[in-house]
Amino acid sequence: MRIDNSKAKELRQDFPIFSSRKNLVYLDNAATTQKPEAVIDAISDYYKSSNANIHRGVYKLSQEATEKYEASHKQVENFIGAGNNEVVFTRNATESINLVSYGFDRTFKGKNDIVLTEMEHHSNMVPWQQFAKRNNLRLKYIRVKEDFTLDYDDAEKKITDKTAIVAASHISNALGTVNDVKMICSLAAKSGALSLVDGAQGAAHSEVDVKSIGCDFYAFSGHKMLGPTGTGVLYGKKELLEAMAPFNFGGDMISKVTYEDAEWNSIPMKFEAGTPNISGGIALSEAIGYLKKAGMKSIERWENDLLKYAMENMKNVKKYNPGLGKSAGILSFNLDNVHAHDVASILDMHDVCIRGGHHCAMPLMNKLGVAGTARASFYLYNTYEDIDMLVKGINEAEKVFRR
Amino acid sequence: MESDDSNMYREHILELYKEPSNYGTIKNPTHQKTGNNPLCGDEITVQITVKGNKVEDIKFRARGCAISIASASLITDYAKGKSLNGIRSIGSEKVVDLLHIPISPVRLKCALLPLQTLHDAIGMKTEGKNGTARNK
Ligand SMILES: Cc1ncc(COP(=O)(O)O)c(C=O)c1O
Numbered sequence: 001m002r003i004d005n006s007k008a009k010e011l012r013q014d015f016p017i018f019s020s021r022k023n024l025v026y027l028d029n030a031a032t033t034q035k036p037e038a039v040i041d042a043i044s045d046y047y048k049s050s051n052a053n054i055h056r057g058v059y060k061l062s063q064e065a066t067e068k069y070e071a072s073h074k075q076v077e078n079f080i081g082a083g084n085n086e087v088v089f090t091r092n093a094t095e096s097i098n099l100v101s102y103g104f105d106r107t108f109k110g111k112n113d114i115v116l117t118e119m120e121h122h123s124n125m126v127p128w129q130q131f132a133k134r135n136n137l138r139l140k141y142i143r144v145k146e147d148f149t150l151d152y153d154d155a156e157k158k159i160t161d162k163t164a165i166v167a168a169s170h171i172s173n174a175l176g177t178v179n180d181v182k183m184i185c186s187l188a189a190k191s192g193a194l195s196l197v198d199g200a201q202g203a204a205h206s207e208v209d210v211k212s213i214g215c216d217f218y219a220f221s222g223h224k225m226l227g228p229t230g231t232g233v234l235y236g237k238k239e240l241l242e243a244m245a246p247f248n249f250g251g252d253m254i255s256k257v258t259y260e261d262a263e264w265n266s267i268p269m270k271f272e273a274g275t276p277n278i279s280g281g282i283a284l285s286e287a288i289g290y291l292k293k294a295g296m297k298s299i300e301r302w303e304n305d306l307l308k309y310a311m312e313n314m315k316n317v318k319k320y321n322p323g324l325g326k327s328a329g330i331l332s333f334n335l336d337n338v339h340a341h342d343v344a345s346i347l348d349m350h351d352v353c354i355r356g357g358h359h360c361a362m363p364l365m366n367k368l369g370v371a372g373t374a375r376a377s378f379y380l381y382n383t384y385e386d387i388d389m390l391v392k393g394i395n396e397a398e399k400v401f402r403r
Numbered sequence: 404m405e406s407d408d409s410n411m412y413r414e415h416i417l418e419l420y421k422e423p424s425n426y427g428t429i430k431n432p433t434h435q436k437t438g439n440n441p442l443c444g445d446e447i448t449v450q451i452t453v454k455g456n457k458v459e460d461i462k463f464r465a466r467g468c469a470i471s472i473a474s475a476s477l478i479t480d481y482a483k484g485k486s487l488n489g490i491r492s493i494g495s496e497k498v499v500d501l502l503h504i505p506i507s508p509v510r511l512k513c514a515l516l517p518l519q520t521l522h523d524a525i526g527m528k529t530e531g532k533n534g535t536a537r538n539k
Contacts, residue, residue: 339468341443341513345411358444371444371466400412401420401469 001295003302005384011294012381016040025352025389030173030201030330030359030377032223036290039226042283050282053275055252069278072285073268076233079288080218081209086241088234088268089281093200094123096219096234097167099271100196101127103244104165105134111164115193117142117150117179118367119172122360124198124219128167137164142184144367148175148322155184163193170202170218174359174375176307176330177322178206185214194240200224203233204379205303205328207296210235222280227287231280234271241267248273299380303329306378306387313391316398320373329378332359335394338401340374346400347374347393354390411470411504420469423476425483427462438520440512445471449479449520456486463517470502470510475517477501482521491527493518 001007012018014036017026026034052062054069077087090096114128118141132139140158143151150168159166166188170181181197188195196217202208203220210218217240222231236244246253246264253273256263264270291299307329311319320332335343344356357372358365365372376390429435432450439446447465451458461479465472478498482490498518499506506514 339445341445341468341470341510342412345510349410357442362444365444371446401417 001293001298003294003298003380004305008302008381008383012383014038014290015381018381021351023351025350025386027376027378027382027386027390028353028355029379029382030224030375031355032229033204033226033379034381035228036226036287038286038290039228039283042286043228043279046279046282054278055269065278068282069276072281075285075288079208079292080203080235081211082235083238085267086235086238088236088241088271089276090232090234091230091277092223092232093198093219093221094232096232097124097196097198098127099234099247100217100219100236100244101131102247104194105131105245108135108137108164110162111137112162113138113140113164115140115142115155115158115163115166117168118144119150119175119177119361119364120167120169121173121198121200122362123200124167124169125363128165135164142168144364148177148320149326150177150179152180152183155187159184159187159191159193161191163188163191165194165196167196167198169198169200170208171205171328171330173201173330174332174361174364174373175320175322176327176332178326178328181215182213185216189214201328201330206300216240222284222287225287226290227284228277228280230277231284238267241271246270246273250274294380300328302380303378306382306384307331309384310376310387310390313387314394317394320368330375331377332373332375334370334373335397335401338397340372342401343374343394343397346397347390350389350393350396352389352393411506411510413504416469416473416502416504419473419476423472425462425476425479426464428464429460429462434524436520436524438516438523440471440516442512443468445513445516447471447475447517447520449475449517449524451521451524453487458482458485458487458490465517467516468513470506471513471516474498474502474514478517478521487525490521490525
């Protein structure tokens with residue numbers, strides 16, 4: 001499918017929120033995306049006609065629910081190029097990252113540090129800070145350069161054979177930067193370090209093939225890619241998921257229990273203790289079906305067109321973005337002497353939703369010397385008209401603060 | 404839109420934002436505190452000099468939005484000359500009152516940070532709704 005402005009307008013009709021709020025200009029897609037009717041229907045259809053607990057009943061209804069839930073795992077595996085049983089369902093990217101961080105406690109010998117990047121989301125930073133404390137490791141950060149890209153020379157220096165884990169985002173939610181995670185993961189592999197890619201934006205905004213990236217783990221959230229909230233994914237190489245310790249214990253995740261001890265179930269069940277978000281998991285499969293139909297490459301291209309149009313029309317703002325070709329459809333900016341919250345509030349008066357703040361990247365904001373930025377982030381259903389409204393709102397904010 | 408009643412960005416707010424009262428630092432304050440809003444990363448430092456149980460001088464420095472700067476300006480003006488007990492009895496309603504604009508619950512957090520930090524500086528918690536945002 002080729003997405004252009006008229007195609008985007010057509011796609012919009014698949015999203016009920018745009019008919020219930022006619023003037024809505026939604027440009028906060030990096031936070032969460034809107035949901036197509038098919039996803040919303042999948043949730044209600046499940047409750048209306050397939051609701052039963054999974055892995056437990058011998059009756060048809062339960063078997064049907066189990067099959068759908070498992071088929072959804074397959075759909076995700078297929079979407080990111082993972083192998084059989086290499087995908088675990090979680091609540092969100094944050095939980096996926098925590099799952100890995102707890103899974104390797106006390107397993108590193110002769111290692112001194114963890115390497116992250118300066119542009120990480122708190123979700124891919126705070127779990128590692130805690131991991132470092134528990135395991136007596138030091139944190140090192142790959143530098144972000146003036147042009148808002150990663151300093152790969154610095155990465156080569158910092159990732160050494162003393163590195164236990166390298167964790168980096170695929171696409172920065174704060175800057176839009178698309179990182180060369182393939183290169184970072186190969187540095188990690190050469191040094192004998194584990195690699196984790198935070199794909200919360202990557203899976204939503206680009207075509208992902210985990211085998212070609214070569215990462216050990218890839219974490220992302222369903223709600224940022226048309227799926228329901230409360231759905232997340234952890235991809236892990238099979239042998240690593242097998243070696244990794246679970247961190248939630250209980251029903252479903254065991255194969256055998258005695259009064260004294262238990263044995264773990266196979267993957268993914270080992271990491272999916274308790275009754276999961278069944279309806280959400282099933283609906284995530286619909287979201288991915290929708291994305292596949294549109295085509296991730298087409299989405300990348302359309303976001304790039306939108307970004308280009310926005311860059312050309314947002315002349316008087318300071319941009320925190322590496323530029324076309326190096327960025328997904330995420331644009332952070334500031335108006336001189338106007339706080340990002342005020343920009344967002346004034347845009348809100350025009351029903352334009354953008355984000356203003358630190359984007360869960362406080363250390364990065366400190367480095368940039370700002371309290372925060374305003375951020376517009378695009379998706380397949382956004383149009384040039386949305387950006388016209390954004391620009392109009394920005395001009396309005398300028399006027400308000402210049403008068 | 405500019406005449407819209409829901410508009411927070413009235414003339415008086417913008418003026419206080421551009422030229423706030425009591426902006427700056429005190430050399431040897433008797434009390435001082437830095438507070439921040441974890442939601443947006445805003446930060447404010449309030450310094451006061453208390454003499455004979457009265458706030459003789461008060462200054463602030465901040466990195467914040469128009470609402471929080473205007474609020475800091477108004478509340479520091481209001482606090483000047485008051486006794487410590489007088490300051491303790493300022494509630495969050497007073498801030499809304501002084502700002503004199505319609506304010507959404509999210510932005511109320513911005514507006515209350517200066518008062519909360521002032522209260523924190525003299526070792527107390529702000530009374531009233533939303534008086535529980537964390538200060539550091
Ligand atoms: C780059 C990145 N990592 C991690 C997260 C966390 O995602 P979630 O809140 O769904 O766990 C986000 C979401 O804002 C993100 O943009």
